[in-house]
Amino acid sequence: MIKKTKESARRLRKGQSWKDNGLALTLVGAGSSLSLGLLIWSTTL
Known part of the structure; x- marks a missing residue:
């Protein structure tokens, strides 16, 4: 998930x-x- 956000951020800059x-x-x-x-x-259960 974190790797994907970094990739999309890099693409965003491009x-x-x-x-x-x-x-x-x-x-x-x-x-x-x-x-x-x-x-x-889960905490309210």
Whole structure:
């Protein structure tokens, strides 16, 4: 996961299409919010 974010950040700096950047950022955001949600859910059980 961390390796993928580094790769997408590198691609972002290279100036790839905004669509790819948006998709990468969305995936990273979704992944982090999902893990955060699971963490909160597991502590409330």
